[in-house]
Amino acid sequence: MTPVLELRGIDKSFGPVQVLHDVAFTAYAGEVTALVGDNGAGKSTLVKCVGGIYPIDSGDYLFEGKPVHVNSPRDAAELGIEIVYQDLALCDNLDIVQNMFLGRERRNGLVLDEDSMEELAQKTLASLSVKTVKSIRQLVSSLSGGQRQTVAIAKAVLWNSKVVILDEPTAALGVAQTAQVLELVRRLADNGLAVVLISHNMNDVFAVADRIAALYLGRMAAQVKAADVTHSQVVELITSGRSGELGLKNGSGVTQ
């Protein structure tokens, strides 16, 4: 099976600091791939490279098996890649509908087609069984953390995307809201999307992930099937970059 998204040999530096070293990463349709790693391992940076926010220094970026160049968020969106960023990036002064359509508004002649956007947003939230927002004309500033996360995810789903990447979607959420978001994540994959989930919580990871990719100090330590590894092996990969046969060989940067 061809992965929807495949990265090979990605390098990325900020000035003199190299944050990603020769990173390989794949994501398959219908699967949840967990991307794990310690604070500062480079997870968010990798995601921003995928999303066209940061240009990559070198390496191959393949989408559905074909090499592509993603130089802006628009390029990524056109391919069908949607990202829910760690810092969410919603506009507090706009309502839910406006946020969901931002950058891709529907128009009726020269003016915005508010009613059709509202209807579609409504349908999308309904299809995700979202029941917690009072009105989709509510300003985003009035939403709770979980509701904001839901809006961001719904925004990503609205566009018939093929890949949805979520950067720590449950980090700030309580138990009930976390369960809801994870359920949403699983449902996206079951609908045939390739889902990438970044999380520090091993319970969350094992609850929904089919594959696990572990970054260690900007290097991909291992990408394995979730069923083939244990909690403690993944924790070892995160903290030391290796676990028995798995992982990096003594800092050489070569992946098993």
Added chain:
Amino acid sequence: MTDLASRPAQAPEAGARRRRAIGAQRLSDATILLLLIGMIAAFSVLTPAGTFLSLSNFESVLLTASQLLILSCGTTFLLIAGGLDLSIGAVTVFSAVVVAKVMGALAGTAAQAADFQYPNLAVAVAAAVGGGLAVGLGWGVLNGVLAVRTRIPPFIATLATGGIVLGLASVWTDGQNVQNVPLPFQTGFGLGKLFGVVPWPIVIAAVVTAVSWVLLAKTRFGLHTYAMGANLEAARRAGIDVGRHMVLLYAGMGALCGLVAIIDVGRFGTASITSHSGDGLAAIAAVVIGGTSLFGGRGRISGTIVGALIPAVLQSGFVIMDVQPFWQNVAVGVVLLVAVYVDQVKIRAQTRA
């Protein structure tokens, strides 16, 4: 809490919900409108019948407000997007110099002008109007590129370009007002009326205001302006070309300065070097009084209209009451302080919620 998902989407209901949400926001803007109405009522009572409250005074108030209103429309967009332009007075002066010089030079020879003969009037007016708009636009683009590329805060960048532009205008004219504006331009346009009823400057201000209103409230361009002011990074990630949008906003502001320059030359028959130094701050004051946030993300043209009318109403009222019109500045300053204070209280209430 209603269960949103289980309720079928209905278009009419959708519209009603949106209107309700917008209505709630408008309510807070009503305060400043009440203030304006209060001022008008007070002056109407305090002045002799048929002076303040008369059609001719109404017209003269609008005429006074027209130029400030045009500049304030551009400033509303800029402030909402998180920009700021302090150079607009200077750009207006520079554009006015271009308008007056081009028109005077092309309309006819000095001897002909002395006899009020302008053989090339049409060409001269067309060139001057085009030149004034183009020069304003050009300075606006420069401001925009500076703000976007250099990341010098716009407060400093436009303070500096304002100084440069006004300096260049003064050097060019030796600090003297530019005369020789063809008389028919003044009588036909600056003092002229559409259908003999509505003065041209008021017509132009009304058109600019209407276009700004629709652009800001109803179009993608307006929505992106709001988005940028609230969260620039979110706007960028949504695929909005925020740099281009910002340059467009500054460019539009510059073009509006050019437009105001054309009106100014038409009304007063001269390009004045000194009389617009306060325009930038006056426009910002009007816009902020009208409820636009200095911190970006919030504001409306309806508020800006009210904010731009207040100084003109005060001035007219004070003149008719024989009070020193300088009190207008004092009053506007007080209103500005109150408006900003109320704005900050609103923001604090919001972040607490």
